[in-house]
Amino acid sequence: MRFAAVGLDHAHAFGQIAGLLGQGCELVGLATDDRDAAVARAVAQRWPDVPWSDDPDELLTDPSVDLVVTAAVPDRRGPIAVRALRHGKDVVADKPGCVSLEQLEEVEKAVAESGRFWSVTFSERFEVRSAVKAGELVQAGRIGRVVQTIGLGPHREGDRAHLAGGEGRPDWFYDRDRTGGILTDIASHQIDQFLFYTGSTTADVVSSSVANYTHPESPRMQDFGDLTLMSDRAHGYVRVDWYTPRGLPTWGDGRTTILGTEGFIELRKYVDLAGREGGDHLFVVDQETTEHVDCSDVELPYYPALVHDVRHRTQTACPQSHTFEVMRLAITAQQNATMRGSAA
Known part of the structure; x- marks a missing residue:
């Protein structure tokens, strides 16, 4: 190919x-x-x-x-x-x-x-082994019916990996017309996970807000955003920001909590604060036990599935309708968001 x-x-x-x-x-x-x-x-x-x-x-x-x-x-x-x-x-x-x-x-x-x-x-699910494992546990019924997700997506503005060695963010990063705004951009990850883990095909944006609290000189930049979602089967909350301090050993403490009727799963995707080394930390609590799950050997299915889809005209990597709905919800949340701070 x-x-x-x-x-x-x-x-x-x-x-x-x-x-x-x-x-x-x-x-x-x-x-x-x-x-x-x-x-x-x-x-x-x-x-x-x-x-x-x-x-x-x-x-x-x-x-x-x-x-x-x-x-x-x-x-x-x-x-x-x-x-x-x-x-x-x-x-x-x-x-x-x-x-x-x-x-x-x-x-x-x-x-x-x-x-x-x-x-x-949506790399925070497709390229994260603990997120893939969480999906397997949910599908297996480990925590019962999923009724809520909480997705936190903090980022570091000056992270060297995202800058590919550059000295600073380019000018377009500070213009919401070019980035789509913080909810369209970062929160699309968490919206994707809400639909996926809850088994929802569509949802409504109940409320949303964006803010610029740290960049008054760049009012078209947004450094904070949150939103709530509701589908016919579940609730969701999302918070994203650009506040990760330099003291954290990675670009953001990305977390996802998946609440089920028989237990819950928490993902510490990139760091376990003052705990285990590395990333992909998955904790699951059910009616029997509390467990830390090693996700190091979990296979990432996205790219093999993409190649299969090109060759066989299938939708195994991600249903097309799901991708459309994630972006519709993210953009709708952005457009309807209440602005705070210096955001303009």
Whole structure:
């Protein structure tokens, strides 16, 4: 399977490219709007033999390319996806896959017209072994019926890994029109997990808010957001922020609590505060015991499933309707959010 990477502005591109290469796919081309971006430079260093195209459209329209991955500036991901879809390619986009309901509608039309799929890489589930294991435990009925999730997504603004070695966030990071806003961007992860763990196909945004408490000089940047969700079977709460202090040994203390009628699961995805080393800490409590589950040998199914879906026209990696609904809810929460602090 031949794929191209078009749009290299966020470090999630590394995971997308490596995930497909790990399945035996061939990276046949690279293109981006800004070759000087830190991520683009790092991609060039990591895969020096892959040819670059000066015009991204050459790869988006190349009939020999089966799939396009994109981690472009968020407001560019929707248009890139539409162009690729309409030229017969499946698309894997970094989250958020688009930044407005208008962009989402264009993607939905392109998917329907082309028969190709649009997958958004919700990496906080797809690329986290403890999150995959939690899904297995939920499906096995370990904690009964899931009635609520609480998803916390703190991030560090100056994290070196997300900056790909760059000295600071690019200008577009501080403009909500380009990022989609903190709920469209980060909270899409937690919305994805709410729908997945609760078995919900749709939900309503009950309330949402965003704020800028630490960047008065950049009022179009948002550093805090939260929202509540409700479906016909469960409740959800999400909190996201850019406040992770330098003292934490990783970029954020990402946590998910999954409440069931017979127990609960808590994920400490990236760090166990003052406890066990490493990440992927899963704790499950049921009617019999409290247990810490080792997730180190859990297989990540997303990229193998993507390749299967391209070859067999299936939806095993993630149902298309689920991806559409996650982005609809995230954008709706963002658009309807109450603003606080210096947010404008």
